[in-house]
Amino acid sequence: MDNNSRFKRYLKLDLLPTPWCPGCGNGIALKTICQAFDELDLPKPGTVVVSGIGCSGRSAGFFDLDSVHSVHGRAIPVAEGIKYANDALNVVVVSGDGDLLGIGGNHLLHAIRRNTNITVICYANEIYGMTGGQVSPTTPHNTKTLTTPQGNPDYPTDVQSLFKHRNCFFARTTAYHLNHMKKCFLEALKFKGFSFVEARTMCIVNYGRRLGYKNSNEMLLHYKEFYKINDNAEELAQNEIGILKSTPVS
Amino acid sequence: MPKQLLQGNEAIVMAAEVAGLKFFAGYPITPASEIIHELVNKKHIKALQMEDEIASINAIIGASLAGLKAMTATSGPGFSLMQESIGLAHMMEVPLVIVNVQRVGPSTGMPTLPAQGDVIQCIHGSHGDYFPIVFYPNSVSELYQYTVAAFNAAEESMSPVILLSDGYISHLYETIVPHRDFTIKPRSRPPLGTGNRHFTGLSHEDSVPQTSDADNYRRLITRFREKQQMTARRHNYYEYLECGKETDTLLISYGALSRAAYYFKNDFALYRPIRMFPVVEEIKSIAPRYKRLLMMEMNMGQYAHEIERILHRDIEFIPILGGRIDLKEIKQKIYGQ
Ligand SMILES: Cc1ncc(C[n+]2csc(CCOP(=O)(O)OP(=O)(O)O)c2C)c(N)n1
Ligand code: SF4
Numbered sequence: 061m062d063n064n065s066r067f068k069r070y071l072k073l074d075l076l077p078t079p080w081c082p083g084c085g086n087g088i089a090l091k092t093i094c095q096a097f098d099e100l101d102l103p104k105p106g107t108v109v110v111s112g113i114g115c116s117g118r119s120a121g122f123f124d125l126d127s128v129h130s131v132h133g134r135a136i137p138v139a140e141g142i143k144y145a146n147d148a149l150n151v152v153v154v155s156g157d158g159d160l161l162g163i164g165g166n167h168l169l170h171a172i173r174r175n176t177n178i179t180v181i182c183y184a185n186e187i188y189g190m191t192g193g194q195v196s197p198t199t200p201h202n203t204k205t206l207t208t209p210q211g212n213p214d215y216p217t218d219v220q221s222l223f224k225h226r227n228c229f230f231a232r233t234t235a236y237h238l239n240h241m242k243k244c245f246l247e248a249l250k251f252k253g254f255s256f257v258e259a260r261t262m263c264i265v266n267y268g269r270r271l272g273y274k275n276s277n278e279m280l281l282h283y284k285e286f287y288k289i290n291d292n293a294e295e296l297a298q299n300e301i302g303i304l305k306s307t308p309v310s
Numbered sequence: 311m312p313k314q315l316l317q318g319n320e321a322i323v324m325a326a327e328v329a330g331l332k333f334f335a336g337y338p339i340t341p342a343s344e345i346i347h348e349l350v351n352k353k354h355i356k357a358l359q360m361e362d363e364i365a366s367i368n369a370i371i372g373a374s375l376a377g378l379k380a381m382t383a384t385s386g387p388g389f390s391l392m393q394e395s396i397g398l399a400h401m402m403e404v405p406l407v408i409v410n411v412q413r414v415g416p417s418t419g420m421p422t423l424p425a426q427g428d429v430i431q432c433i434h435g436s437h438g439d440y441f442p443i444v445f446y447p448n449s450v451s452e453l454y455q456y457t458v459a460a461f462n463a464a465e466e467s468m469s470p471v472i473l474l475s476d477g478y479i480s481h482l483y484e485t486i487v488p489h490r491d492f493t494i495k496p497r498s499r500p501p502l503g504t505g506n507r508h509f510t511g512l513s514h515e516d517s518v519p520q521t522s523d524a525d526n527y528r529r530l531i532t533r534f535r536e537k538q539q540m541t542a543r544r545h546n547y548y549e550y551l552e553c554g555k556e557t558d559t560l561l562i563s564y565g566a567l568s569r570a571a572y573y574f575k576n577d578f579a580l581y582r583p584i585r586m587f588p589v590v591e592e593i594k595s596i597a598p599r600y601k602r603l604l605m606m607e608m609n610m611g612q613y614a615h616e617i618e619r620i621l622h623r624d625i626e627f628i629p630i631l632g633g634r635i636d637l638k639e640i641k642q643k644i645y646g647q
Contacts, residue, residue: 144356
């Protein structure tokens with residue numbers, strides 16, 4: 061296998077295609093996770109992936125590793141149980157924003173407090189994709205969804221604020237900024253302690269097309285235009301992606 | 311082996327240690343908290359207080375898959391919160407022990423008083439069909455004995471086994487002989503991090519989700535039921551006391567309340583399930599010997615309905631509610647004076 065396809069060793073290729081819609085951003089994130097695994101040469105026996113429920117939650121099953129597809133919102137405590145049982149394992153959670161920040165938000169709060177040495181990768185697509193497109197904890201203010209037909213009256217969760225004054229790792233990235241995404245995943249995986257990456261991914265079918273995007277490429281271009289990289293920020297502005305400076309890099 | 315004066319909850323902890331417990335996660339709740347209080351002082355057991363019972367059950371699922379024998383302990387409110395993930399543990403075939411020290415419900419109810427209101431929740435609390443093994447001892451020494459049995463049954467069936475207790479027997483102090491001559495089952499599958507298996511709550515076949523294959527789902531559920539029944543047969547626990555004199559009445563009870571039933575052993579035959587579920591088959595051969603089936607429970611007839619369904623017979627039922635076990639009152643209800 062050449063260097064560019066070596067990441068595939070972390071995937072169960074015979075199970076492809078994934079159940080994701082054409083144009084879904086999840087595949088970009090999945091591939092980039094595998095590339096980061098490959099760059100770090102994470103041992104296959106010795107690495108475990110845990111997901112919750114959602115489109116994103118189907119990620120776990122595609123890794124050629126031992127993996128757990130838990131229930132909605134509970135990937136973090138399952139992962140913590142695994143890590144506390146066997147500290148030698150690399151434990152990675154891959155799940156959605158509804159799963160990790162909505163129904164499972166309480167667990168995130170406490171995993172941060174415990175600073176459990178696991179990595180959480182959140183596919184933050186601003187919507188509940190799997191259930192048809194309802195408002196999620198990262199849906200922007202005023203945005204129309206199935207359950208906010210007049211526009212979202214609330215403001216999205218400021219995930220990074222949970223990490224302030226904590227000895228944990230936080231980064232935000234997007235599916236457009238591939239090198240940056242990989243860098244965030246690599247730093248998160250290397251970090252000793254709790255690490256969290258909010259990865260902006262496109263849901264074209266149950267979100268983007270209702271907002272007027274013709275295809276997911278247009279959503280990617282929006283990421284390109286909207287987000288600026290700031291890898292040394294005290295605090296990321298709404299239109300910034302990057303790694304929080306308060307994060308002690310290992 | 312010297313005798314020891316132990317509280318019921320302490321006996322559970324001691325037995326769990328003997329059975330190989332290595333990981334515990336729980337959340338404080340009366341009348342189960344002594345279990346976590348004891349466990350945090352054990353050197354070779356990792357015991358964590360989590361943010362809630364949902365985190366607790368999911369953490370022990372993770373730890374069990376990762377190779378450690380794992381347990382949680384709670385009471386009704388926490389048991390209710392755990393239900394979704396109990397279903398997950400059945401679907402993913404995760405060996406666990408879940409202790410439920412029952413108190414009076416519904417809701418916050420009467421937190422310090424014993425009840426038996428979670429009996430049906432044990433088998434129907436989570437959605438879908440699953441076939442849990444449930445033990446319910448009635449003394450401190452039995453809590454010790456059946457905690458070990460629960461760990462073994464969990465490994466044999468690869469499923470979460472429920473150990474029922476109640477605020478009465480868990481807080482009771484009795485002298486017991488905490489012997490160690492049990493056969494202890496080893497872990498039933500290699501730990502996480504050694505292969506490329508996928509554990510999922512979706513219907514599945516050989517690690518691969520099968521979300522629209524009815525035949526596969528039917529095979530899966532049939533296999534689950536058969537393995538639960540097979541394990542249950544190896545743990546066929548009940549107590550049947552024939553009466554010294556002729557009687558036409560069988561008095562059925564279990565847990566804390568069955569201790570009061572012993573008072574009537576000279577008038578009635580007594581039957582006490584210890585393995586509550588799957589229901590012990592012997593009741594089908596014992597019950598026909600008696601014209602009158604009398605049953606008392608600390609609920610409104612949860613197990614009585616189950617027994618009636620199995621025997622196709624009516625049962626005279628005496629509810630003992632609100633956490634009060636008063637012999638005078640029970641006598642009055644039984645003898646009608
Ligand atoms: C307890 C529970 N409630 C609701 C659901 C239904 N459900 C499945 S996925 C999902 C939302 C997933 O959203 P998100 O985590 O953002 O993932 P996405 O599908 O967008 O990737 C919901 C509500 C469920 N599976 N379990
Ligand atoms: S519904 Fe959205 S998130 Fe789900 S697979 Fe389709 S595009 Fe992706």
